[in-house]
Amino acid sequence: MARSRRDKNVSLTKVKKKTKDTKNNLVNEVRASVDQYKNLFIFTIANMRSTRFIAIRQKYKENSRFFFGKNNVISIALGKQKSDEYANQLHKASAILKGQCGLMFTNMSKKEVEAEFSEASEEDYARVGDVATETVVLPEGPISQFAFSMEPQLRKLGLPTKLDKGVITLYQQFEVCKEGEPLTVEQAKILKHFEVKMSQFRLIFKAHWNKKDGFKELDA
Known part of the structure; x- marks a missing residue:
């Protein structure tokens, strides 16, 4: 008996596979940012909220560039060892890219970044699994x-x-x-x-790098 055409599975969405070109483009974009911006900060995010992070990207888009996630590809861009690092001491930055980490390339000075983001935290409602900060x-x-x-x-x-x-x-x-x-x-x-509200969204800066001073870990 011929199989009915109604039995045919039809995919309604097409998922674009990540190609080698996609990874290469990210590597090139990270390296271009190393050349373009004065400072690089490595950060983590406490109590990640996508809408909050998007707002930060938009606020600083004129003088900064953010990369978040894809640690392995970013590590390749920076260089995992001294022998293949893209610029002096960048392999040290790769070494701390673990978990939810990101890069902030910026033309703001270290002092400006610290001043801006010390006030950038926002209280929010806690989610399931968050630890209660009070009874x-x-x-x-x-x-x-x-x-x-x-x-x-x-x-x-x-x-x-x-x-x-x-x-x-x-x-x-x-x-x-x-x-x-x-x-x-x-x-x-x-x-x-x-x-x-028991949750606080904020960027925590783990390290700083620039061509002049090299790499330095920061007190969170």
Whole structure:
């Protein structure tokens, strides 16, 4: 029996494979940045938020260039050993590219970068698995900031709630989380509902390099 054409699997999306040219282009872009910019900073990101990082890229796009991820390819661009480093002492930068690391090439001075990014941290809501930075306890009583229709949703998260004359009320004290313990899905959602922020997005600079002074690790 002939196979029905309806049985044929059709791919609705095409995933473009990363080619050797893609890697070569990245290597060339990193090396061009070494030549173009005065300073290179190696950084990690605490509590990564894509939207926040994109905003930083946009803010400094006139005088800086960022590369994030693809550590192995970037290490090749910089040079993994003294014998193949693209510029003096850059192999030392490659050695610390582990985990979520990035490069910031910039024409700003070290002092300017430190001043700019010391104020660039932003508080945000913690996610599942983040460690609680404080113990949060909700007292017994009404929580009138919520519409009465929210009561089933809050109760589903584990809160001891009831409706009292149309007002959501905690009929007993409730400990949301303990300092130093990782947050569950429910705890993270409760903290967000009560607008308790425990996460801080910020860039942490691990090292600095330029042609004149070479490579130097920084105190985080």
